[in-house]
Amino acid sequence: QDGPLTSRLQHIKEGDPIYLGKKPTGTLVTDALLPGKRLFMLSTGTGLAPFLSLVRDPDVYEQYEEIIVVHSVRRVTDLAYRELLESKLEGDPLLEDDQRERMIYVPTVTREDFRTQGRIQTLIEDGRLFEQSKGPQRFDPETDRVMLCGSMSMIKDHAADLEERGFEEGANNKPGSFVIERAFVG
Template sequence: MNNKLKLSNEHTLARVLEIKHYTKALFSFKTTRPNNFKFKPGEFVMIGLIIKGEFIFRAYSICSSTWDNVLEFYSIKVPNGPFTSFLQKITTDSSIIIKTKSTGTLVLNALTLGKRLFLLCTGTGIAPFISIISEPGTYIKYNEVILVLTCRYSQELQYFNYKVKQMLKQPYIKLYARNKLRLYLSTTKGSYPYSGRITWLIKSGMLIADLKAYNFNRMDKFMICGSQQMILDVVNLLRSIGYLEGAINNPQDFVYERAFVS
């Protein structure tokens, strides 16, 4: 490490344990979990690298369950990206910097009680929801948890499909998720059983029709994560049909990660 660079007490090093590449543009990685590091499902943490002699940090949602002894993250490889161009080259000989305090607005405590929880996401926006659906408390709060994930191509669903299979092998989680967790996976390019963007799926009524479910009502709650434009579009749509944005100090109908929307 550059002698001129020193970590503050708010940061620590975490050793990289595993890296998996799913497509040319998508990969996940696991690190050791710092001692006494706590987080709520849906929160993110700042992770960093030393790049060209400087600390560079980015916000990454935590995919891990709160009870896991490792941390897992899911990332896109941005072409010539100032951060991911280096992050994608990490190995099990590498370490990354992790801020020791997590944060975020995408948490269940910011929602009022309801019957159905819709998790609406695109691409790597699935990351915080993997943590949320791995938490028994999510299923205790809701009768149904409906995860809607849209990607461009079916290959981009590999990571999520893998994580769900792994999660449902855990007897403790399977017990809670059984008959409550519903998955709706859609693509916008290429062939797949379901297709279309989330806003269109909601506006057209196709989502409800495909799920063979009852129409949206006041007992439905929503969490949104994905590209900036997708978040803005879905938030505006939910507002237009009468839903209110929540916060930890003012729980309401929907939340999204404000840190990912400038």
């Protein structure tokens, strides 16, 4: 709620004017990633938003064998779009059944009881993040690609962890093995 964008957006009402810049910001595009086998979308809170469009893009499924969407929140009620993602986007006219089956949704809660509890880093360290995957039960910088979107501290912590694991940050002009949402990261 106190983020630089959400703190403003949460007060918008129907009919309020919204001004958009001419140039979009951000690096959460698959063009900034090298080819790979698994795509991990790691998000906290409202950071899930950009991934909702990516998981509906048939081209993403042509590029990766598995799409793993991770959404970490404080409370179960904060798991926005949980039913849609648990259904593997059932009824989505853009995706074929075989594509939808390759999407893995990992919701996790940090402050309440839930089937998956803990921060994303905990799920990485204890292996729970990889349990549903057919691939290695750890990150592999040769074949895994990661997108990060969420709080600034989450992005910075995970970017540092990925670099320690041999991942390289990508950009549109130099694709890498992970990308971060840069709109508000200093």
